[in-house]
Amino acid sequence: MVRFGKFLKGFYVALMGIFLYAPILTLIVLSFNASKSRAKWSGFTFKWYAALFENEAILQSLWNTIIIALVSSLVATLIGTMASIAMNRMKKLPRQVMMGITNIPMLNADIVTGISLMLLFIMTDFAPGFTSVLLAHITFNIPYVILSVLPKLKQTDRNVFEAAQDLGATPISAFMKVVLPDIFPGILSGFLLAFTMSLDDFVITHFTKGAGVDTISTKVYTELRKGIKPEMYALSTLMFAAVLILLVLINRRRATHEQTVNH
Amino acid sequence: MxxxxxxxxxxxxxxxxxxxxxxxxxxxxxxxxxxxxxxxxxxxxxxxxxxxxxxxxxxxxxxxxxxxxxxxxxxxxxxxxxxxxxxxxxxxxxxxxxxxxxxxxxxxxxxxxxxxxxxxxxxxxxxxxxxxxxxxxxxxxxxxxxxxxxxxxxxxxxxxxxxxxxxxxxxxxxxxxxxxxxxxxxxxxxxxxxxxxxxxxxxxxxxxxxxxxxxxxxxxxxxxxEPKNAFVADFIGESNIIDGIMIEDKLVRILGAKFPCVDTGFGTNRPVDVVIRPEDVELVAPEAGTIAGTVTSLIFKGVHYEMDVMANGYEWLVHSTKMFPVGEAVGIHVDPFNIQIMNKPESEDEEAVTIDE
Structure with missing residues (x-):
């Protein structure tokens, strides 16, 4: 009986693994498939990867993706952290109202956010392109930063900030020396979350980009509409691997950090 | 200084x-x-x-x-x-x-x-x-x-x-x-x-x-x-705070009985609050006390016994190293020096409060 229970448990976990990873595995396998066919395995190859790195347009869109993700998440982290500090000082009711206002774009369907931003850009005669995409990404990234920084600030004892001033620090140096190190993990995870969200986004980018600019996700979409391109499988595989490595690094960093804290 | x-x-x-x-x-x-x-x-x-x-x-x-x-x-x-x-x-x-x-x-x-x-x-x-x-x-x-x-x-x-x-x-x-x-x-x-x-x-x-x-x-x-008012008396330690009438200097009426005290300057027949600390209440034989009452509860606290004594309609809190069992008739005596007279509260903040701690 016990054995059967153990088997059921293992079976359940295996099933979950299959559901989660079967699609990605399929993609990875197909990216190494010698033929363009999605149905038949005709031998192992790297040629799609080689073709990928010869494609100027794809490399350009990869560059765009990284720059947009980096700049938008940095700017959003700065704005979001400052907003969190202000919100933390507010009384309960105004803070909750502010929280609601900043949460709405996050809960909103991407397509609504995308179309509204597009309409706004058109109305204000703002030429769609790299800058409009960047602004859009900053906009939807800010709530994620607030969401991870504000709880950290709330945990921080207000007296710590006061104690630093009591010991002679000016308010600014008190913030830099004692509050910032305390909330830094929140700021970092806010930044990483924003970075991931930006990398990930398709819908909002799709509506706010102009004709000439593409990020990886919009590029993949247009390429796939033109026909089967195994280079895209290769690209997706690489993106998956990149995210996987990033995730492992973050988790390891967190684990070692907790160890030193508990020590 | x-x-x-x-x-x-x-x-x-x-x-x-x-x-x-x-x-x-x-x-x-x-x-x-x-x-x-x-x-x-x-x-x-x-x-x-x-x-x-x-x-x-x-x-x-x-x-x-x-x-x-x-x-x-x-x-x-x-x-x-x-x-x-x-x-x-x-x-x-x-x-x-x-x-x-x-x-x-x-x-x-x-x-x-x-x-x-x-x-x-x-x-x-x-x-x-x-x-x-x-x-x-x-x-x-x-x-x-x-x-x-x-x-x-x-x-x-x-x-x-x-x-x-x-x-x-x-x-x-x-x-x-x-x-x-x-x-x-x-x-x-x-x-x-x-x-x-x-x-x-x-x-x-x-x-x-x-x-x-x-x-x-x-x-x-x-x-x-010498707490100045009922709030202080109540907040600092336990105490009996009883309504009283200052008959004249050095004499106060509490619960119908006259108690000699040492306070002066309150005038005559003036309503006052009287504070008596529980350790200052002496339990004696019924006929020897200023007023008589009955022990209604008894708790051992280590250093002393804590007793409630019902006398003339007021439940007195008493701390004593001598034990009197519940139901025993006792007399209450208070040394004049241990009776503290206070003016009645003039505002809410001077009133005694019940503190849960």
Whole structure:
């Protein structure tokens, strides 16, 4: 009986693994498939990867993706952290109202956010392109930063900030020396979350980009509409691997950090 | 006595229309251990925060060593604070915590090192310098918070319920520790607490506060033995507070019986509050007492027995080392010296309150 229970448990976990990873595995396998066919395995190859790195347009869109993700998440982290500090000082009711206002774009369907931003850009005669995409990404990234920084600030004892001033620090140096190190993990995870969200986004980018600019996700979409391109499988595989490595690094960093804290 | 170190003149403070402090005047002498005592919301912490510079009063002035510091930010005041929840910098080691203030003042490396060693010895945590703050117990963290404050050699140390988070035994140890520290350092302490025992043990002067008003200022003995009103009597220790009529000087009628006392100057036939501490009620044979009653409850408390005695419609609280069983008829006698007469409360803040603690 016990054995059967153990088997059921293992079976359940295996099933979950299959559901989660079967699609990605399929993609990875197909990216190494010698033929363009999605149905038949005709031998192992790297040629799609080689073709990928010869494609100027794809490399350009990869560059765009990284720059947009980096700049938008940095700017959003700065704005979001400052907003969190202000919100933390507010009384309960105004803070909750502010929280609601900043949460709405996050809960909103991407397509609504995308179309509204597009309409706004058109109305204000703002030429769609790299800058409009960047602004859009900053906009939807800010709530994620607030969401991870504000709880950290709330945990921080207000007296710590006061104690630093009591010991002679000016308010600014008190913030830099004692509050910032305390909330830094929140700021970092806010930044990483924003970075991931930006990398990930398709819908909002799709509506706010102009004709000439593409990020990886919009590029993949247009390429796939033109026909089967195994280079895209290769690209997706690489993106998956990149995210996987990033995730492992973050988790390891967190684990070692907790160890030193508990020590 | 010596000079005023700090002088609070006509301080008022309200939050959202709610008055926390109302036209308070208070001065603190050099080298005094002064305790602000009162229930939560009495204004004691606000008073401390105004002195520390974390709050600005709506009216009034804070004079420190003869200078008006009302609008001076906390980092420019020559005083330090020990916070209730320690407020240590958790990302720094013990040493870095203690050095924080000295580094800002750009002291030399050697000076800082000597100071750290001295402070750690003073709080009995020699050798803990390299430890992380998180690895210390609550009591140890509190000592570090104290060390971090005193290395700056402040004229005045503010302590905001610093022992509130510690358990009973540790709290008692730390009380003696604080008295020792104060004597060794020779600096002025302003201590905030709601714990009357803590206040009685440590202070030179106690300031009893309620609802934003000072109720009484005095030595621990004066506060305990001669409370000015029902609130003070009730808040400092247990007591019997009974309605009475002052018949004439040195004679009061309580519960229909005449008790001789030592108070004068209340006029004739004037309603008053009478305070009698439970340990001052003597139980004697029924016919020997001023009034007679019956024991209704008996609890053993270790040092003494705690009894309730019903006499003339009032339940007297009695502490005695002699035991009288429930149901026994007893007489009540009170030494005239132990009867404390007070004026009836003139406002709500002077009334006795029931405190759950």
């Amino acid at each position: 010596s000079d005023k170190l700090i002088d609070l003149i006509n301080i008022s403070k309200s939050y959202d229309g709610q008055v926390v402090l109302d036209e308070m005047d208070l001065y603190i002498r050099d080298n005094e251990f002064l305790t602000l005592l009162g229930p939560s919301g009495c204004g004691k912490t606000t008073t401390l925060r105004i002195i520390g510079g974390f709050e600005t009063p709506d009216t009034g002035k804070v004079i420190f060593q003869g200078k008006d510091i009302t609008n001076l930010p906390p980092n420019q005041r020559d005083l330090n604070t020990v916070f209730q929840k320690y407020a240590l910098f958790t990302h720094m080691t013990v040493e870095e915590n203690i050095a924080f203030g000295l580094r800002i003042k750009k002291k030399s490396r050697q000076y800082i090192k000597d100071k750290i060693d001295y402070a750690l010895k003073l709080v009995n945590l020699d050798g803990y310098g390299k430890r992380s703050v998180d690895s210390l117990s609550g009591g140890q963290q509190q000592r570090i918070a104290i060390a971090r404050a005193i290395v700056n050699e402040p004229k005045l140390l503010l302590l905001d319920e610093p022992l509130g988070a510690l358990d009973l035994k540790l709290r008692q140890d730390m009380q003696y520790e604080l008295i020792r520290l104060k004597n060794e350092l020779g600096i002025t302490f302003i201590y905030v607490t709601h714990d009357q025992e803590e206040a009685l043990t440590m202070s030179d002067t106690i300031v009893v506060m309620n609802q934003g008003y000072i109720q009484q200022i005095g030595s621990p003995e004066a506060i305990y033995n």
